[in-house]
Amino acid sequence: MSLITSLARLEALRAGRARPLATVRHRHLADRPLVLVPLTTAGETGAPLGALVGTDRDAPRLLTVPQPRDRALRFAFLAELAEAVLPYVEEYADVTVTEERKETDPATGRRTTVAAELCADAPQLLVPGPAAVEYVRLLGRSMRFRRTAEEDPAADWPAPPRVPLLGRWLTHFGERAHLPGSALLLSTTELLSRHWATGQSHLEDQHLGALLAWIDPPEGSTGPEAARRAELARDADGLLLHPPAGPATDPAFDNKLLAPAIARYDQARTAVLETGRGHAALRAADTTIRTLLLSQLRPTWDAVWRGVDLLRALPEGASVADRWKRDRWSYTGHRDRLRAGEPPQPRRDDAVTAARKLAARETAQARLDAQEALDDPLVMAGRRLAGEAFAGEVAEVVMAHSEAKVPRPRPLVTVRTDDAPLLEEGARVHRVLADGRSQPAEFVAAGPAGLTVRLTGGMGRGKVPDEGTVPAPGDRVCWTLFEHAPRGGPELPEPEHTPWTHGGPPGGGAEEPDPVTSEDLL
Amino acid sequence: MSTPLRKSPGSRPGSRPAAAGPTALPRRLAELRGPDVPPRPLDARALAALAANPGCRRRALLDGAGVDKAALARALGAPAAFGQSQFAIARGNAFEARAKADGGTELVRLLHAALPEEDAGRPPEAVDTPDLSAAGPEGRTARTALALREATAAGRWALLDHPLLALTVAGTPAYLEPDAVVVHPDGSWTVVEIKSFALIDGAADAAKAGAAARQAAVYVLALEAVAERLPGPAPEDGRVRHQALLVCPKDFSNLPAAALLDLRKQRATTKRQLGRLTRVEEIAAALPPGASFAPDRPAAELTAAVEAVDAAYAPDCLAACELAFHCRDRARAAGDVRHLGRNVRSGLGGLTTIEEALAAAQGDHTSDGAADPAVAALRRAAALRAEALAAAAPAEGAGGCR
Numbered sequence: 001m002s003l004i005t006s007l008a009r010l011e012a013l014r015a016g017r018a019r020p021l022a023t024v025r026h027r028h029l030a031d032r033p034l035v036l037v038p039l040t041t042a043g044e045t046g047a048p049l050g051a052l053v054g055t056d057r058d059a060p061r062l063l064t065v066p067q068p069r070d071r072a073l074r075f076a077f078l079a080e081l082a083e084a085v086l087p088y089v090e091e092y093a094d095v096t097v098t099e100e101r102k103e104t105d106p107a108t109g110r111r112t113t114v115a116a117e118l119c120a121d122a123p124q125l126l127v128p129g130p131a132a133v134e135y136v137r138l139l140g141r142s143m144r145f146r147r148t149a150e151e152d153p154a155a156d157w158p159a160p161p162r163v164p165l166l167g168r169w170l171t172h173f174g175e176r177a178h179l180p181g182s183a184l185l186l187s188t189t190e191l192l193s194r195h196w197a198t199g200q201s202h203l204e205d206q207h208l209g210a211l212l213a214w215i216d217p218p219e220g221s222t223g224p225e226a227a228r229r230a231e232l233a234r235d236a237d238g239l240l241l242h243p244p245a246g247p248a249t250d251p252a253f254d255n256k257l258l259a260p261a262i263a264r265y266d267q268a269r270t271a272v273l274e275t276g277r278g279h280a281a282l283r284a285a286d287t288t289i290r291t292l293l294l295s296q297l298r299p300t301w302d303a304v305w306r307g308v309d310l311l312r313a314l315p316e317g318a319s320v321a322d323r324w325k326r327d328r329w330s331y332t333g334h335r336d337r338l339r340a341g342e343p344p345q346p347r348r349d350d351a352v353t354a355a356r357k358l359a360a361r362e363t364a365q366a367r368l369d370a371q372e373a374l375d376d377p378l379v380m381a382g383r384r385l386a387g388e389a390f391a392g393e394v395a396e397v398v399m400a401h402s403e404a405k406v407p408r409p410r411p412l413v414t415v416r417t418d419d420a421p422l423l424e425e426g427a428r429v430h431r432v433l434a435d436g437r438s439q440p441a442e443f444v445a446a447g448p449a450g451l452t453v454r455l456t457g458g459m460g461r462g463k464v465p466d467e468g469t470v471p472a473p474g475d476r477v478c479w480t481l482f483e484h485a486p487r488g489g490p491e492l493p494e495p496e497h498t499p500w501t502h503g504g505p506p507g508g509g510a511e512e513p514d515p516v517t518s519e520d521l522l
Numbered sequence: 523m524s525t526p527l528r529k530s531p532g533s534r535p536g537s538r539p540a541a542a543g544p545t546a547l548p549r550r551l552a553e554l555r556g557p558d559v560p561p562r563p564l565d566a567r568a569l570a571a572l573a574a575n576p577g578c579r580r581r582a583l584l585d586g587a588g589v590d591k592a593a594l595a596r597a598l599g600a601p602a603a604f605g606q607s608q609f610a611i612a613r614g615n616a617f618e619a620r621a622k623a624d625g626g627t628e629l630v631r632l633l634h635a636a637l638p639e640e641d642a643g644r645p646p647e648a649v650d651t652p653d654l655s656a657a658g659p660e661g662r663t664a665r666t667a668l669a670l671r672e673a674t675a676a677g678r679w680a681l682l683d684h685p686l687l688a689l690t691v692a693g694t695p696a697y698l699e700p701d702a703v704v705v706h707p708d709g710s711w712t713v714v715e716i717k718s719f720a721l722i723d724g725a726a727d728a729a730k731a732g733a734a735a736r737q738a739a740v741y742v743l744a745l746e747a748v749a750e751r752l753p754g755p756a757p758e759d760g761r762v763r764h765q766a767l768l769v770c771p772k773d774f775s776n777l778p779a780a781a782l783l784d785l786r787k788q789r790a791t792t793k794r795q796l797g798r799l800t801r802v803e804e805i806a807a808a809l810p811p812g813a814s815f816a817p818d819r820p821a822a823e824l825t826a827a828v829e830a831v832d833a834a835y836a837p838d839c840l841a842a843c844e845l846a847f848h849c850r851d852r853a854r855a856a857g858d859v860r861h862l863g864r865n866v867r868s869g870l871g872g873l874t875t876i877e878e879a880l881a882a883a884q885g886d887h888t889s890d891g892a893a894d895p896a897v898a899a900l901r902r903a904a905a906l907r908a909e910a911l912a913a914a915a916p917a918e919g920a921g922g923c924r
Contacts, residue, residue, distance in 0.1 A: 042610040043613035044609065045719065142774050251606055381907055385899075
């Protein structure tokens with residue numbers, strides 16, 4: 001954590017409410033995101049308990065599993081979840097625009113421009129916290145290897161149709177969430193704590209209710225008071241007034257309310273199976289469980305939307321659209337893989353895929369760091385403090401030229417600054433020009449008047465620099481030591497050209513579905 | 523210090539002949555707990571948490587004395603938010619029973635399959651499962667030690683189901699109960715941890731697997747104490763293997779799957795941290811006379827007693843200590859920067875309170891703060907932050923550096 005962030009936390013403590021960490025919003029926020037608040041059963045991996053899902057904040061769809069250990073009921077839940085999520089995910093698949101992109105021709109190895117289809121927009125999933133992001137991945141993993149009755153008529157426990165497809169989409173969303181700066185699947189606590197510093201530790205910021213209490217305390221209360229209430233306040237029965245954002249439930253809720261309700265449901269169902277009567281009691285037991293789960297889910301649902309409101313109030317950062325476009329490419333790519341009938345994502349990445357993913361994440365992280373700093377003076381302040389940038393007023397500009405046969409303009413610009421960048425002679429620095437291009441320069445020397453750099457490009461082709469490409473004395477400039485559009489390392493070879501020592505062919509066959517245990521109960 | 527703190531059920535504190543020396547401490551600790559309050563045994567989870575924060579004298583004393591910290595926290599008005607769902611407990615028990623079904627053969631087979639071939643020994647056909655029942659913890663630890671000795675001499679596979687081990691921590695003994703210990707035909711021992719979180723595609727949740735490894739490391743240390751007393755030369759690589767077997771449900775099923783956990787690092791860390799713990803009697807001796815942690819005392823008296831022992835609060839405590847909310851409230855009230863996290867604390871150099879840090883940032887320090895690099899950096903950060911916020915105040919979307 002940088003010192004500037006620590007300082008913001010100290011300020012928040014003094015102010016009694018959160019302080020900004022950003023002046024713009026650094027992530028794309030869709031006009032109509034799909035909010036998903038999942039709950040899981042304690043101790044059972046991948047046994048969902050319930051969920052609220054939907055795009056309309058006033059009309060969430062409640063899905064519940066009255067007996068989470070029953071496979072048939074779990075499948076019914078997943079089928080319903082597919083019904084709620086897939087139409088939203090698929091509605092963006094058919095509205096496309098044509099984009100030009102560079103591709104390497106496999107025959108000639110030349111870079112050529114080809115026209116490609118890009119979805120005009122993409123779906124966005126919002127969940128309460130990082131644990132829910134992991135849960136989306138887990139749900140995806142639990143579903144994508146299932147076989148439906150159509151795919152495998154001999155299966156003992158065929159999955160409902162569309163469930164494996166939902167698994168593949170959720171896996172894609174979960175994978176994408178690992179890429180820095182991506183916005184296909186976002187966690188509300190991470191979004192909020194990116195933009196505000198509270199007067200509590202990073203660990204405590206994971207509590208959505210407490211985080212919101214710091215950012216936007218209710219009337220007549222302060223951040224710390226409201227956060228404490230959100231964290232700890234319990235009613236007379238010892239139940240939390242603000243249930244945890246999940247996917248894990250409050251143990252007191254499990255033991256005091258949910259377990260008896262599930263026991264009543266089991267009893268009613270046994271009665272129905274044995275006597276054929278008592279359907280009303282079974283329905284009543286089911287309704288009780290639904291009401292109970294809704295009481296745990298609804299506060300989190302409302303909290304996520306409150307977070308959305310707070311984030312929408314911030315203006316969007318200038319580079320957010322660029323990163324969202326990459327998310328659209330990712331969505332389009334997965335759509336194409338599904339349409340081409342490719343098998344589900346493997347259980348484990350092979351070496352080539354893993355290397356590619358890591359390289360992509362590193363590049364994305366570097367790009368995100370650079371873009372956030374350029375979009376937001378507050379982020380840039382952190383980079384300046386770290387000695388990775390410097391800003392100040394131009395004190396002097398001396399025209400100079402290179403010693404080539406055709407002399408090029410190489411003006412020397414001296415910047416008066418209090419910053420202390422970690423510069424060596426000849427180090428490359430960059431700044432943004434008025435038209436958005438990046439101008440390179442190299443550091444010459446530090447003198448009494450300030451830091452002197454020599455502009456080395458971005459001034460046009462003529463002997464005289466283009467208008468507006470050389471700063472004038474009195475201008476404010478900001479030079480960064482990092483590149484503005486960092487590229488990754490050299491491109492990796494195609495999988496078929498990767499030697500076996502590096503995990504190239506031969507590739508494995510298609511993945512087998514998960515074995516199904518004969519027991520009905522987990 | 524071999525006098526056990528925890529007595530067999532039924533024996534009341536102070537029922538032993540009171541003498542000077544070794545028995546003085548148990549009596550003092552019993553007083554701290556309060557009359558008729560049975561001591562809470564130190565388990566591996568508590569020891570692992572203690573080892574993670576060895577500077578906390580408060581935790582060392584309360585755990586060492588067997589004080590019920592949850593009850594104490596309730597009495598102090600800052601109850602812990604811990605609890606376990608009965609679903610998780612039922613699932614954990616069902617899975618453990620399943621993993622140990624058929625007399626442990628399946629468990630030993632999993633271990634045999636997980637070991638590299640040259641190290642695995644002969645495949646298990648029959649597994650000895652010695653009876654470990656005895657009266658009281660001392661009886662059970664003695665029985666466990668005897669069973670380990672016999673099984674080691676027998677040179678066959680043996681599974682000890684819920685053995686009881688003793689480990690002396692900060693001058694007081696703690697009794698530990700691993701899920702199982704396997705004795706190999708070559709006479710070495712492996713700790714088995716059975717957990718109910720899933721091993722999905724061969725990978726478990728890193729945080730949970732890490733917690734399991736720290737717990738298992740405590741068991742390894744306790745087993746090593748038993749191994750030292752064994753006659754005869756130990757095997758070349760030591761009697762207790764530094765790899766534990768983690769048994770978890772496979773993927774989304776209830777079938778057991780297993781993986782070896784390397785414990786060398788956790789074992790070394792835990793051993794060093796536990797060795798560093800201040801001895802409980804020293805901390806107890808520093809308490810004012812008459813101080814007690816009995817939950818029926820008035821809250822003000824309890825608060826004073828708790829405050830008499832230093833705590834080292836960090837946000838990580840919230841996940842590991844019942845008293846964390848109390849310590850957090852005190853740290854906040856005192857304006858201690860540590861409650862914002864260790865990384866915040868480490869960036870602030872010698873500034874330990876919020877007031878100091880904010881005063882330094884504002885530059886209204888009367889003393890010459892600029893000489894202190896932490897103060898200078900903080901002032902610079904404050905100036906940069908104020909400048910950036912002022913630049914953004916007109917809010918024109920695009921940032922100031924574009």
